[in-house]
Amino acid sequence: MGKQIRLNAFDINAAMHNAHGLWKHPESERHRYKDLKYWVELARLLERGKFDALFLADVFGFYDVYKGSRDAALRDAIQVPINDPSLLIPTMAYETEHLCFAVTVPTTYEHPYAHARRMTTLDHLTGGRIGWNVVTSFLPSAARNFGLEKMIGHDERYDIADEYMEVVYKLWEGSWEDGAVVRDAARGVYTDPAKVHEIDHRGRHCRLPGPHLSEPSPQRTPVLYQAGASARGRAFAAKHAECVFIDGHSFESMKFYVDDIRAQAVRHGRQPDDVQVYMALSTVVGRTSAEAEEKFRELTRLASEEGPQALYGGYTGIDLSRGAPDDVLAYRNTDHGQTVMARFTTMAEKPLTYGEVVEKVKKIGGRAVVLTGSAEEVADRMQEWAEKTGIDGFNLGHLVTPSSLKDFVDLVVPILQERGVYKTEYAPGTMREKLFGAGRSRLPERHPGAGYRR
Amino acid sequence: MGKQIRLNAFDINAAMHNAHGLWKHPESERHRYKDLKYWVELARLLERGKFDALFLADVFGFYDVYKGSRDAALRDAIQVPINDPSLLIPTMAYETEHLCFAVTVPTTYEHPYAHARRMTTLDHLTGGRIGWNVVTSFLPSAARNFGLEKMIGHDERYDIADEYMEVVYKLWEGSWEDGAVVRDAARGVYTDPAKVHEIDHRGRHCRLPGPHLSEPSPQRTPVLYQAGASARGRAFAAKHAECVFIDGHSFESMKFYVDDIRAQAVRHGRQPDDVQVYMALSTVVGRTSAEAEEKFRELTRLASEEGPQALYGGYTGIDLSRGAPDDVLAYRNTDHGQTVMARFTTMAEKPLTYGEVVEKVKKIGGRAVVLTGSAEEVADRMQEWAEKTGIDGFNLGHLVTPSSLKDFVDLVVPILQERGVYKTEYAPGTMREKLFGAGRSRLPERHPGAGYRR
Numbered sequence A, B: 001m002g003k004q005i006r007l008n009a010f011d012i013n014a015a016m017h018n019a020h021g022l023w024k025h026p027e028s029e030r031h032r033y034k035d036l037k038y039w040v041e042l043a044r045l046l047e048r049g050k051f052d053a054l055f056l057a058d059v060f061g062f063y064d065v066y067k068g069s070r071d072a073a074l075r076d077a078i079q080v081p082i083n084d085p086s087l088l089i090p091t092m093a094y095e096t097e098h099l100c101f102a103v104t105v106p107t108t109y110e111h112p113y114a115h116a117r118r119m120t121t122l123d124h125l126t127g128g129r130i131g132w133n134v135v136t137s138f139l140p141s142a143a144r145n146f147g148l149e150k151m152i153g154h155d156e157r158y159d160i161a162d163e164y165m166e167v168v169y170k171l172w173e174g175s176w177e178d179g180a181v182v183r184d185a186a187r188g189v190y191t192d193p194a195k196v197h198e199i200d201h202r203g204r205h206c207r208l209p210g211p212h213l214s215e216p217s218p219q220r221t222p223v224l225y226q227a228g229a230s231a232r233g234r235a236f237a238a239k240h241a242e243c244v245f246i247d248g249h250s251f252e253s254m255k256f257y258v259d260d261i262r263a264q265a266v267r268h269g270r271q272p273d274d275v276q277v278y279m280a281l282s283t284v285v286g287r288t289s290a291e292a293e294e295k296f297r298e299l300t301r302l303a304s305e306e307g308p309q310a311l312y313g314g315y316t317g318i319d320l321s322r323g324a325p326d327d328v329l330a331y332r333n334t335d336h337g338q339t340v341m342a343r344f345t346t347m348a349e350k351p352l353t354y355g356e357v358v359e360k361v362k363k364i365g366g367r368a369v370v371l372t373g374s375a376e377e378v379a380d381r382m383q384e385w386a387e388k389t390g391i392d393g394f395n396l397g398h399l400v401t402p403s404s405l406k407d408f409v410d411l412v413v414p415i416l417q418e419r420g421v422y423k424t425e426y427a428p429g430t431m432r433e434k435l436f437g438a439g440r441s442r443l444p445e446r447h448p449g450a451g452y453r454r
Helices: A029-032 A036-048 A071-075 A088-092 A112-125 A140-145 A155-174 A233-239 A252-267 A289-302 A309-315 A339-346 A354-363 A375-389 A401-420 A431-436 A448-451 B032-035 B036-046 B071-075 B086-094 B112-124 B142-144 B155-174 B231-240 B251-267 B289-303 B307-316 B339-346 B355-360 B377-389 B403-418 B431-438 B448-452
Strands: A006-012 A053-057 A101-105 A129-136 A179-185 A189-191 A223-226 A243-246 A276-287 A369-375 A393-397 B005-011 B053-059 B100-106 B130-135 B182-184 B187-189 B223-226 B243-247 B276-286 B369-374 B392-396
Touching: A006 A243, A006 A276, A006 B112, A029 A036, A036 A053, A036 A088, A036 A401, A036 B086, A053 A129, A053 B431, A071 A309, A071 B187, A088 A101, A088 A112, A088 A289, A088 B036, A088 B086, A088 B112, A101 A112, A101 A223, A112 A129, A112 A155, A112 B086, A155 A448, A189 B071, A223 A233, A223 A431, A233 A252, A233 A448, A243 A252, A252 A276, A252 A375, A276 A289, A276 A375, A276 A401, A276 B155, A309 A354, A369 A375, A375 A393, A375 A401, B005 B036, B005 B155, B005 B243, B005 B276, B032 B036, B036 B053, B036 B086, B036 B403, B053 B086, B071 B086, B071 B307, B071 B339, B086 B100, B086 B112, B100 B112, B100 B223, B112 B130, B155 B231, B155 B448, B223 B231, B223 B431, B231 B251, B231 B448, B243 B251, B251 B276, B251 B377, B276 B289, B276 B377, B276 B403, B289 B369, B307 B355, B307 B377, B377 B403
Parallel strands: A006 A053, A006 A393, A053 A101, A101 A129, A129 A223, A223 A243, A243 A276, A276 A369, A276 A393, B005 B053, B005 B392, B053 B100, B100 B130, B130 B223, B223 B243, B243 B276, B276 B369, B276 B392
Antiparallel strands: A179 A189, B182 B187
């Protein structure tokens, strides 16, 4: 049997995610993002396709680097308008049985005391089907709206995030003992106060005495996701993350990343497969190769000119309007700290001109690998990626919603199942059990978060 | 036809709300608060009973004044363990058609940029069925967990809240024009940038350039609730609130409050009925008076000794363990600023001894008026309160959940309907339309929030 493949769907509670311009597609229902029915339909589709999770990205600001303005982002709905992602999850969980959810929440802007309670609440309401994508947030416009004069530097954001993790581990793992809630009517004791503890955190960035406000949820700590491409980001992920996601560019670079993150995890006392790696992917599937190619050409006709440059500007801090097409683009360190991402984004092994970068970023699907072909061809290529790189699965973005994902579920999933590389039934239990095995609802002892247990 | 009565249900996403000790009741299903099914059942019950809204309280800390410890609160589940309330609302809205929701969020601890997006998201997802209960938060233990060395003073909290309201009005009312989202595929314009504006807020407590992240929701500004008993709190409510709730003690004091808040609202350029007043109420209903009295005696047998003193300590800052039963309790101003509430709570017109206060706070139902009787008797008394005081309706708490509310819906609602003082059908539209009339989805021009429109 071939290497098993796992799937997350990659989305955002906004008018558009990364598929610039494709809100114009006649089949797009993307403008229904404000309607819970849209999300319930999506969740049911994903559960029919046996996806492990729906992964919700988030941003707290505007992509306003390109031409020094947010106008291009607004015009092309580049992750704006955007709504809160967490509020979508309970209803999707209520209307499904197995599908899990990972939600992006920045450590830079949400206070850990309120955030810890929100995640515990989500874990309770979903029956333990929740993950948290830990981000430090990269948009200067977000920093300004949260009262910061300027963006906190990239590495300092990770230092803050490290302390933030310590605080939430203490709240989730160390504050309420198992069995604290006894609900003993005869003795008149709902919670045994001897089993509820202050965490007394006094750190560099935060003082937080506790205790946690909520009783323990099925997983306590949600399944931890992270996407860090930089050296500091990879180090953070290797220590904390249980699932990482990353753009893919070549078999070699992806294999290097997978091997590196597992090796770093081992140096933290973890096991190699304690970290699952998901590669960003979009697919254009037809009944034949020719039909898929024709679909891809149609999508390319709808691609935008300025939207993807706005997206790239937000990710990298680089304004592509500031150079002539033949000028060579010199990467530099910015407060975004996104030089690495800029390089990844353009898959460049040598310096590129502005014109070359613009052509690359305009490619449909953005930073993700796009596989175009018949269902068999797409399945072949997915298996090839998995086998050659050691990734655990894919983070599947939408191009046209919901038809891209419908095509995938209807056409590709059955082939992967027939080939024995994709599950036909969900595993029971919580998200962590579904991903890592029965009996593992909580962080394993070797995870740093477990060190804060009493 | 008699004066029309409106109903809110009053609840909290915690193991227990104000009905100390009644989690021990054999019919209590309160421990299911972590399960969305519990809340969906409650929402359907309330919609069957034509309640306007479910009002969700919240606290971000522990009731730890009594004996200088949180132990009594934990033992009797005095609003702890507690989960996030907002995350319950979308699913209840999805499973109902008309029921509206008001959620408590403190201006002291949630950043206005994130909060404004959450409320807009809720307004979108509920189709305009959302209200926000504006609180400044009163628990010192919450302040400590949000990084404050000591509680911000009572009046300063309201000054911060006033600026906070200005910021969120600017985001909700003034940032995105109607028609900003055009979704014009031919021109390639999703949002017209010329209709999305920075708010450029530079205040004493907050700098926030904007724009708002979300497109306008059905109501833009959620229906504004407030509960302020102090002079500063009443002034705040008279300016901003569309619904206020208050404990009731006597016809005279309630009528004074109702007349005062309406008169103050008029001085802000508003109309008297721009502010609806809801009085806290609990009911014990039987098929006969005798059956109700027997139920009440059973509830009283389950009442707790220490839990209500913990609750009182949290509300007032007064530790009832620190005086002998015969000592006179001297009210003093505390950082809680709750002297007024302390007086209200005990309904005292003269100084009371510690022992007398303890007996009063142990009364089942806490600070709320409790009506015990047959359905006809309870309906009579509700009508009497409404007619003699000018209140618009009641904020109905639970004693035993869900049986208290089931009894009310099954037995009292039909009588109020027969008497023509309670609606038999919901009005269509958003929450603000249901409460204030067709065509009024948004704040009226005379409300201060409307002044921030462009």
